[in-house]
Amino acid sequence: MEDLPIFRFRERREDQRGKVNHRAFAREEDWKGIGKKLTRSVSFIELNKHWKPLLIIFIFFIWANLTSHALGASPIQVVIEGLEGEALKNAQAAMTLPPGLVQEGILNRELLDNFQRQAPEKVVQALEPLGYYHARATITLEKAQEDHEVLKVQVIPGEPVRVFKIDIKMEGPGEKEKVLKDLVAAFPLKVGDPLHQGKYEKGRDALRSKALDFGYLGAKFTIHLIRVYRGELRAEIELALQTGDQFRYGEVTFEGAPMYPQSYLERFLDFAPGDLYSYTKTYQTQLNLINSDRFSSVTIEANAEDAKDHFVPVKINLEPSAPKRLRPGVGYATDTGARVSLRYKDLNAFQRGHDFNADLSISERKQILSAIYSFPGQGHIDNRTNLKTGLQQELLPTYDSWLYTLEVEQARSFGHGRIGSAYIQGRRENFSEYGVKGESSLILPGLRFTQRQVDDILRPTKGFRYYLELRGSTDTLGAETSFFQFLGNADFLYPLTHRVSFIPRLQVGTTWQRDPITDLPPSLRFYAGGDRSVRGYTYQSLGPTDASGKVVGGKNLLVGSLELEYAIAKNWGIAGFYDVGNAFNSADDFRLAQGAGIGIRYYTPAGPLRVDVARQINVDNPGYQLHVSIGFPL
Numbered sequence: 001m002e003d004l005p006i007f008r009f010r011e012r013r014e015d016q017r018g019k020v021n022h023r024a025f026a027r028e029e030d031w032k033g034i035g036k037k038l039t040r041s042v043s044f045i046e047l048n049k050h051w052k053p054l055l056i057i058f059i060f061f062i063w064a065n066l067t068s069h070a071l072g073a074s075p076i077q078v079v080i081e082g083l084e085g086e087a088l089k090n091a092q093a094a095m096t097l098p099p100g101l102v103q104e105g106i107l108n109r110e111l112l113d114n115f116q117r118q119a120p121e122k123v124v125q126a127l128e129p130l131g132y133y134h135a136r137a138t139i140t141l142e143k144a145q146e147d148h149e150v151l152k153v154q155v156i157p158g159e160p161v162r163v164f165k166i167d168i169k170m171e172g173p174g175e176k177e178k179v180l181k182d183l184v185a186a187f188p189l190k191v192g193d194p195l196h197q198g199k200y201e202k203g204r205d206a207l208r209s210k211a212l213d214f215g216y217l218g219a220k221f222t223i224h225l226i227r228v229y230r231g232e233l234r235a236e237i238e239l240a241l242q243t244g245d246q247f248r249y250g251e252v253t254f255e256g257a258p259m260y261p262q263s264y265l266e267r268f269l270d271f272a273p274g275d276l277y278s279y280t281k282t283y284q285t286q287l288n289l290i291n292s293d294r295f296s297s298v299t300i301e302a303n304a305e306d307a308k309d310h311f312v313p314v315k316i317n318l319e320p321s322a323p324k325r326l327r328p329g330v331g332y333a334t335d336t337g338a339r340v341s342l343r344y345k346d347l348n349a350f351q352r353g354h355d356f357n358a359d360l361s362i363s364e365r366k367q368i369l370s371a372i373y374s375f376p377g378q379g380h381i382d383n384r385t386n387l388k389t390g391l392q393q394e395l396l397p398t399y400d401s402w403l404y405t406l407e408v409e410q411a412r413s414f415g416h417g418r419i420g421s422a423y424i425q426g427r428r429e430n431f432s433e434y435g436v437k438g439e440s441s442l443i444l445p446g447l448r449f450t451q452r453q454v455d456d457i458l459r460p461t462k463g464f465r466y467y468l469e470l471r472g473s474t475d476t477l478g479a480e481t482s483f484f485q486f487l488g489n490a491d492f493l494y495p496l497t498h499r500v501s502f503i504p505r506l507q508v509g510t511t512w513q514r515d516p517i518t519d520l521p522p523s524l525r526f527y528a529g530g531d532r533s534v535r536g537y538t539y540q541s542l543g544p545t546d547a548s549g550k551v552v553g554g555k556n557l558l559v560g561s562l563e564l565e566y567a568i569a570k571n572w573g574i575a576g577f578y579d580v581g582n583a584f585n586s587a588d589d590f591r592l593a594q595g596a597g598i599g600i601r602y603y604t605p606a607g608p609l610r611v612d613v614a615r616q617i618n619v620d621n622p623g624y625q626l627h628v629s630i631g632f633p634l
Contacts, residue, residue: 075102075106075107075148075149076097076101076102076107076112076148076149076150076151077148077149077150077151078092078095078097078150078151078153079150079151079152079153080092080095080123080153080155081152081153081154081155082154082155082156082157083127083155083157086130087127087130087132087157090126090127090129090130091123091126091127091153091155093126094119094122094123094125094126095119095122095123095151095153097115098111098115101115107149112141116139116141116151119137119139119151119153120136120137120138120139123135123137123153123155124136124137127155127157128197129196129197129198130160130194130196130197130198131160131161131162131194131195131196131197131235132157132158132160132161132194133158133160133161133228133230134158134159134230135155135156135157135158136155136156136158137153137154137155137156138153138154139151139152139153139154140152140154159233160194160195160233161194161195161228161229161230161233161234161235162192162193162194162195162233162234162235163189163190163191163192163193163194163195163234163235163236163237164191164229164234164235164236165191165236165237166187166189166190166191166236166237167236167237167238167239168184168187168207168237168238168239168240168241169223169239169240169241170184170241170243171222171240171241171242171243172216172241172242172243172244172245173216173243173244173245173246174211174214174216174219174243174244174246175243177211177214177243179210179214180207180210180211180214180241180243183203183206183207183210184207187203187207188200188202188203189203189237195226195228195235197226200226200237204221204224204239207239207241208220208221208241211241211243212278212279213276213278213279213280213281214246214276214278215246215247215248215276215277215278216243216244216245216246216247217244217245217247217277217304217312218242218243218244218245218304219241219242219243219244220241220242220244221239221240221241221242222240222241222242223238223239223240224238224239224240225237225238226238245310246276246310247276247277247304247307247310247311247312248273248274248275248276248277248310248311248312249271249272249273249274249275249276249277249302249311249312249314250273250307250308250311250312250313250314251273251311251313251314252266252269252273252313252314252316253313253314253315253316254316254318255315255316255317255318256317256318256319256320257294257295257318257319257320259320259323259348259351260294260320260348260351260353261351261352261353264352264353264376265316265318265353267353267376267379267380267381268285268288268289268292268381269285269288270282270284270285270288271285273311277302277312282300282302282314285300285316286298286300288381289316289318292347292381293321293347294320294321294323294347294348295318295319295320295321296319296320296321297317297318297319298316298317298318298319299316299317300314300315300316300317301314301315301316301317302314302315323346323347323348324344324345324346324347325343325344325345325347326342326343326344326345327342327343327344327345328340328341328342328343329341329342329343331630332628333363333531333628333629334530334531334538334539334625334626334627334628334629335365335530335531335532335539336363336364336365336366336539337363337364337365338363338364339361339362339363339364340361340362340363341359341360341361341362342359342360343357343358343359343360344356344357344358344359345357349373353376354373354374354375354376355372355373355374355384356371356372356373356374357371357372358370358371359371364395365394365395365396365539366392366393366394366395367392367393368390368391368392368393369390369391369392370388370389370390370391370392371388371389371390372386372387372388373386373387374386374387375387377410377411377412379413380412380413380415381413382411382412382413382419383411383412383413384411385408385409385410385411386407386408386409386410386411386421387407387408387409388405388406388407388408388409389404389405389406389407390403390404390405391403391404392404392405394523396539396540397538397540397541398433398434398522398527398540398541398550398551398552398553399431399432399433399434399522400431400432401429401430401431401432401521401522401523402429402430402431403427403428403429403523404427404428404429405425405426405427405428406425406426407423407424407425407426408423408424409421409422409423409448410422410423416451416453417451417452417453418449418450418451419449419450419451420447420448420449420450421447421448421449422445422446422447422448423445423446423447423448424443424444424445424446425443425444425445425446426442426443426444427440427441427442427443427444427521428440428441429441429521429523431521431522431523433522433552434550438521440479440480440520440521441478442473442477442478442479442480443473443477443478444471444472444473444477445471445472445473445477446469446470446471446472447469447470447471448467448468448469449467449468449469450465450466450467450468451464451465451466452464452465453465454493459603459608460493461493461495461501462493462494462495463492463493464490464491464492464493465490465491466488466489466490466491467487467488467489467490468486468487468488469485469486469487469488470484470485470486471484471485471487472484472485472512480519480520481513481514481515481519481520482513482514483511483512483513483520483524484511484512484513485509485510485511485512485524486508486509486510487508487509488506488507488508488509489505489506489507489508490505490506491503491504491505492504492505496564499566499567500564500565500566500567501564501565501567502562502563502564503561503562503563503564503565503575504560504561504562504563505559505560505561505563506559506560506561507533507557507558507559507560507581508557508558508559509526509556509557509558510555510556510557511526511555511556513555517544517552517553517554517555517585518546518552518553522553525543525552525553525554525555525583526543526553526554526555526556526557526583527540527541527542527543527551527553527554527557527583528540528542528543528557528559528581528582528583528593529541529542529593530627531612531627531628531629532629533559533579533581534559534579534580534581534582534593534594534595535577535579535595535597535612535614535625535627536579536593536594536595536596536597536614536615536616536617536622536623536624536625537593537595537616537625538625542582542583542593543582543583543584544583544584544585544589553583554582554583554584554585555584555585555586556583556584556585556586556590557581557582557583557584558581558582558584558590559579559580559581559582560579560580560581561577561578561579561580562577562578563575563576563577563578564576564577565601571602571603571604572600572601572602572603573600573601573602573603573608574598574599574600574601575598575599575600575601575610575612576596576597576598576599577596577597577598577599577612577614578594578595578596579594579595579596579614580592580593580594580595581593592618593616594616594617594618595614595615595616595617595625596614596615596617597612597613597614597615597624598612598613599611599612599613599627604630607630608630609628609629609630610627610628610629610630611626611627611628612626612627612628613625613626613627614627
């Protein structure tokens with residue numbers, strides 16, 4: 001469960017001149033050969049025995065739909081016949097029932113009669129953008145039940161108007177630009193296609209946008225028209241794009257933030273002086289500065305009227321936010337218990353644009369003190385060198401541990417949210433495992449790679465995140481045994497309908513090592529169970545055991561989760577899930593631990609609050625486990 005922060009918000013505005021101004025009010029940082037053997041343990045017949053979790057999710061899904069319909073049942077229903085695909089969607093949008101038609105379950109008959117008279121024309125007009133200019137619609141009101149009526153719309157779309165001729169001309173200095181000629185050749189409408197106005201507008205706008213992104217700031221259509229001959233069911237398209245002159249970026253100046261070095265601010269530029277001027281790159285530069293969390297306001301002024309020899313000067317006005325922040329927090333998670341935390345951030349250490357972060361987190365079962373100092377690198381803003389140190393104590397049923405780490409990491413951006421890094425970490429660990437004490441000191445080099453993409457940081461509806469890591473050590477680097485590990489986890493979010501989301505999750509880990517896994521310290525072994533693992537089991541309660549039946553962790557980890565979430569209100573959702581997996585040493589001893597259950601989701605500015613109740617599956621005496629967490633994993 002993430003700590004509850006002091007909330008910070010970001011606002012975007014557009015003024016009358018079309019310039020985009022962003023105001024960031026101190027926005028907080030973005031809340032950051034087995035297969036064959038496996039069949040010996042889990043056969044197809046055995047898997048068929050595990051139908052109960054799927055049945056639970058199915059029943060949950062049906063119940064959610066029935067509950068939703070019961071809560072939002074209406075005495076009037078609209079049914080449209082004779083259409084499919086995009087035409088059906090347009091007609092459904094046109095037939096949206098007007099506000100006030102149903103109040104407290106009672107139909108307003110006068111309003112319904114008026115809507116019924118207007119409906120045929122609305123449906124016909126909704127089909128014209130798809131090329132159907134001769135559609136006919138009839139409306140009938142039928143009584144389906146005593147307290148329920150159906151407004152049935154029967155539509156005959158008729159033959160569509162088709163494109164008979166397409167004439168697209170390029171004029172001006174950019175008429176021979178290859179990228180523009182390629183767009184003309186790839187225009188989404190072809191001769192013989194139905195006249196789809198959406199595709200026409202998409203192709204037209206893409207052509208001008210590409211011209212603007214290639215520095216033709218005066219690009220405009222001198223001709224843009226569609227001639228429709230309804231009686232002949234044909235249409236002609238004529239476009240003429242005048243590109244105007246091509247412009248490039250000129251001198252870039254920053255104002256309002258003298259405490260940041262010029263060389264540091266230039267790292268946020270998505271362009272370089274001399275590059276072709278691009279509205280997209282200018283806008284991305286503005287986003288880079290805002291997302292750095294260092295500025296409360298960012299305004300970029302770049303006007304073609306001020307250009308000299310077709311070089312546009314760029315003036316970036318900045319209003320710095322406070323670089324030093326102190327954020328207390330409180331939280332709770334089933335895995336670690338109640339927690340208090342304190343975070344200190346300095347986003348401009350020594351007035352060089354360096355980052356310094358220090359975190360203190362104290363919970364019932366885990367205490368962490370850590371610090372990170374980041375030096376900006378060359379090129380992309382995500383290129384940096386990180387110095388990390390940390391002290392961690394864990395008090396778990398399986399083991400107690402004191403772990404001290406010191407790490408140097410070189411991170412590099414690979415574009416589109418992908419960040420890779422190489423690191424070398426020194427580790428010193430003292431631990432007690434079921435009363436037996438031990439210690440470990442080693443040097444651990446490794447590689448990391450991660451990517452995250454979501455459509456909304458507060459309440460995403462679509463996106464993914466994955467994390468990959470390779471690490472290992474040998475006795476020459478202080479390890480008691482040579483080993484090599486791979487770790488990976490991934491979360492996905494797929495919208496199935498406007499209310500239902502599918503959320504699969506995967507965790508994997510494997511260790512290449514000749515010696516027993518107990519030769520490694522507990523922090524380098526794999527365990528399963530908990531809020532982000534197999535729900536229904538307590539934190540790190542699953543894995544290989546010793547002769548006395550105590551869990552000691554394993555060489556490998558494989559955990560998967562399937563979840564369906566149903567939105568019942570703007571900020572509320574219910575979920576059904578099925579988790580499966582375990583930690584193990586070899587495929588021969590791999591035992592599937594399973595848990596299934598239901599949960600409640602409440603979305604807040606701090607992230608979604610999750611409360612899950614999970615039941616163990618396929619065990620002699622199944623138990624229930626409550627899991628609480630906050631913060632979306634993507």
